[in-house]
Amino acid sequence: MTSEKVKKPASGYFMLFFCLLLFFGGIAAMFMYEQPLFGIAIFFGFFFLFGLILVNPNSSRVLLLFGKYKGTVKKNGLFWVNPLYTKKKISLRASNFDSERLKVNDKLGNPIMISTILVWRVTDTYKAAFDVDDYKNFVRVQTDAAVRKLASMYPYDNFADEGNEEDITLRSSVNEVSEALETEVQDRLSMAGIEVLEARIGYLAYAQEIANAMLKRQQATAIVAARHKIVEGAVSMVDMALAELDKNKIVEMDEERKAAMVSNLMVVLCSDKDTTPIVNTGTLNP
Structure with missing residues (x-):
């Protein structure tokens, strides 16, 4: 299995009632009939409770059975699955990431301070869970790498002695730079099953050592x-x-x-x- 498989498990309300019936019924029967065999019902009632999963809106549960991928539950509600499944929770909500201010050189070699604001969400839970080690840390690292590459592609600003004033710059060409940044980040995060909703520069300034001169x-x-x-x-x-x-x-x-x-x-x-x-x-x- 190399892609996401959406699983539709059984409703958990009936199994919750069944587990409670086994558990408390077994306890009552043990005291009434004084038979230790009713302890089996107590055991299974308690064991089956581990198969209950609660999926909140815009959340998911990735199911594994002894290391083998069995599917992903995306529908919200109370469900019951095999109690032996390993259940990994992955959020499908949109998340914000405000990167640290990085010191990089622009296209002209001027040191600048730059940061980005990224809005992203998981669309493929299989890739997010198994194709990368930690998808949240993967977002942070790859976003910083994309920002460094973007800063080296454009100058901070154009002056009269540096060419055409209509060239794309980090300071004045906000829409063009944001589109380029979004494309670059999306290319890097697609392998982790992550969709970039928005990417834009959050902070931009010359580095302190050349700020006065500039x-x-x-x-x-x-x-x-x-x-x-x-x-x-x-x-x-x-x-x-x-x-x-x-x-x-x-x-x-x-x-x-x-x-x-x-x-x-x-x-x-x-x-x-x-x-x-x-x-x-x-x-x-x-």
């Missing part, structure tokens, strides 16, 4: 991007100002005066501090 780099990148936008807007405004002046014939300026005006407007528009204008009350030519 923060300064992100700030510098943001400042450069902001300056780029400011310069684009300033050039557009200067071009519009010159065009309007020329269109409305407000003032005629040669190339030297246009250059001076462009220089002054660019300083005013691109400065990160308030400018103090100087009003020239004389002629245009000093």
Whole structure:
């Protein structure tokens, strides 16, 4: 037997009544008739009680007879099976696993701290019970291995000098990374009969030794991007100002005066501090 076999045992209510009848009936008969043979009924009444199993909702019992797999009881209720069966309980409920924060290197070699949140459940009790030693520990170890592999496949973040900003990153591409993580974990846990319901990154940050340096780099990148936008807007405004002046014939300026005006407007528009204008009350030519 190399796959799960769902077993439907007999109802346990009748056997419970039968066992209690044998046990207490044997005791009463021994005192009434003073015959030790009635002790056999007491023995069998007590022995048959070991065949009763209670299966709660979303639980299962794996049955073994002297090391041989006999089936799995998944239906909830009170049942009776062979008292010689070994009964191993395996939960079918969804379980959460929050991994420890691992220190790994991303695709660019930067040390990062990462952890994952996994939601999983057992779908094949045979594989969970016999194909791996401890399926719960197997989930923990394989999830950590999958997270380490995933972190090495993607960079933490993209900067302007590191390629296309549309590339998948651990920080910004949440859906893509979660799908890749779920696929990787599912491939590793399928041999244990476990289904991955959800896998996503629970914690993500640069390692402490480079966190300050990366923060300064992100700030510098943001400042450069902001300056780029400011310069684009300033050039557009200067071009519009010159065009309007020329269109409305407000003032005629040669190339030297246009250059001076462009220089002054660019300083005013691109400065990160308030400018103090100087009003020239004389002629245009000093």
